[in-house]
Amino acid sequence: MSGYFDHIAPIRYEGPDSNNPLAFKFYDPKKMVMGKTIEEHLRVAVCYWHNFCWDGADVFGGGTFGRPWLSGANNHQAAEAKLDAAFDFFDRLGQPFFCFHDTDVMAEAQTPKEHVENFAEIVDKTEAKMANSKTKLLWGTANMFSHPRYMAGASTNPNPDVVEFCALQVKHCLEATHRLDGSGYVLWGGREGYDTILNTDVRHEMDQLGRFVSMVVEHKHKIGFKGDIWIEPKPHEPTKHQYDRDVATVYGFLKTYGLEKEVGVNIEPNHATLAGHNFEHEVEMANAFGIFGSIDFNRGDPQNGWDTDQFPNDLRENTMALYYILKGGGFKNGGANFDAKVRRQSCDAEDLFHAHIGGMDLLARAFINAAELIKTEKLSSFVDNRYAGWTSGMGAKMMAGEASLDDMAEAAFNKDVSPAPLSGRQEYLENIVTQYTK
Numbered sequence: 358m359s360g361y362f363d364h365i366a367p368i369r370y371e372g373p374d375s376n377n378p379l380a381f382k383f384y385d386p387k388k389m390v391m392g393k394t395i396e397e398h399l400r401v402a403v404c405y406w407h408n409f410c411w412d413g414a415d416v417f418g419g420g421t422f423g424r425p426w427l428s429g430a431n432n433h434q435a436a437e438a439k440l441d442a443a444f445d446f447f448d449r450l451g452q453p454f455f456c457f458h459d460t461d462v463m464a465e466a467q468t469p470k471e472h473v474e475n476f477a478e479i480v481d482k483t484e485a486k487m488a489n490s491k492t493k494l495l496w497g498t499a500n501m502f503s504h505p506r507y508m509a510g511a512s513t514n515p516n517p518d519v520v521e522f523c524a525l526q527v528k529h530c531l532e533a534t535h536r537l538d539g540s541g542y543v544l545w546g547g548r549e550g551y552d553t554i555l556n557t558d559v560r561h562e563m564d565q566l567g568r569f570v571s572m573v574v575e576h577k578h579k580i581g582f583k584g585d586i587w588i589e590p591k592p593h594e595p596t597k598h599q600y601d602r603d604v605a606t607v608y609g610f611l612k613t614y615g616l617e618k619e620v621g622v623n624i625e626p627n628h629a630t631l632a633g634h635n636f637e638h639e640v641e642m643a644n645a646f647g648i649f650g651s652i653d654f655n656r657g658d659p660q661n662g663w664d665t666d667q668f669p670n671d672l673r674e675n676t677m678a679l680y681y682i683l684k685g686g687g688f689k690n691g692g693a694n695f696d697a698k699v700r701r702q703s704c705d706a707e708d709l710f711h712a713h714i715g716g717m718d719l720l721a722r723a724f725i726n727a728a729e730l731i732k733t734e735k736l737s738s739f740v741d742n743r744y745a746g747w748t749s750g751m752g753a754k755m756m757a758g759e760a761s762l763d764d765m766a767e768a769a770f771n772k773d774v775s776p777a778p779l780s781g782r783q784e785y786l787e788n789i790v791t792q793y794t795k
């Protein structure tokens with residue numbers, strides 16, 4: 358046990374009238390909604406990186422959190438102390454899943470051989486920890502953006518030696534994810550883009566990425582991993598232009614390289630807003646393309662437009678997103694990972710709990726709202742009626758490929774009047790969402 362969280366009792370559900378800041382008000386894990394418990398629907402995960410690896414430093418100043426496991430060199434003892442702290446936190450919060458990068462959990466390595474050895478050592482210890490905890494692995498990922506070797510890209514690096522190192526990291530991290538029974542594997546391409554077109558062969562880099570993701574999929578099948586592979590879209594930051602800009606761009610990439618049946622997306626709301634979209638747009642695009650996978654829940658700051666990775670707190674936004682997630686069938690192998698961090702001034706152990714309790718309460722409320730919206734069919738029946746014209750007549754013929762441009766033009770010509778405008782009823786529909794946001 359780390360000792361750091363000893364003054365925090367295990368978090369319990371106490372109901373909406375509780376005044377205890379260290380209790381759930383709405384996240385009742387056993388509450389049944391649409392045939393499953395809230396815990397089974399949401400599949401909440403805590404991330405390793407923001408909570409146990411970041412010490413509160415920003416570009417202007419050093420760490421503010423004083424986490425004891427981050428106080429010295431990142432050696433074997435420190436990695437084990439971090440593991441103890443992480444599982445101590447998980448066991449007190451009681452969420453069902455966690456997520457990690459390889460470099461989050463392991464002692465720092467200086468050579469490729471050390472990377473493999475140090476990672477293997479901590480995976481053994483993680484497996485032993487998981488045997489005595491209810492918290493399971495949602496997904497793993499390799500950090501291919503922090504080390505200076507990835508300055509000019511990971512699998513899109515101009516230097517194939519760097520891409521070999523990517524292969525080393527992903528092979529071992531995917532195998533560890535499989536061994537720890539994770540249900541997904543994420544590829545976040547923070548450096549998979551470019552800063553200036555002047556030094557970049559864009560087509561070559563995209564071909565590299567296409568081949569690299571194909572190799573990951575081939576390896577998944579080779580080792581018998583039954584989970585999903587997900588790409589996490591983001592438009593920019595750290596690179597100026599990223600090849601995985603948003604869901605639609607990722608789908609175009611997957612189609613180009615024949616990967617659309619093998620790879621899905623891990624959507625992050627703060628990345629959606631950086632791309633100029635809202636959260637539910639990205640969810641519904643993923644549903645439309647059949648590539649919805651998982652969510653990294655967080656929020657940005659509407660004023661500064663940065664990737665601030667704050668904990669979600671907007672009930673309406675998350676009601677909308679969960680409505681479209683549920684409409685698409687809900688989470689399968691994916692879940693609700695909080696890719697969110699407390700603010701730099703929130704430097705106490707309690708703050709980590711307040712953040713996750715608030716996020717889980719918010720998602721529980723939003724999920725119940727979304728389930729009610731599904732049940733009433735007020736939104737879906739409106740949309741169904743709006744498109745009803747396509748089930749017969751020329752609409753049906755066009756969609757079946759049985760009408761030409763000539764046929765359609767002739768049908769229009771033979772009508773006496775041009776089509777009358779029909780209300781889209783936006784305010785009426787927005788009022789329904791307001792009515793069900795509670």
Ligand SMILES: [Mn+2]
Nearest residue numbers: 589625653696
């Ligand atoms: Mn993320």
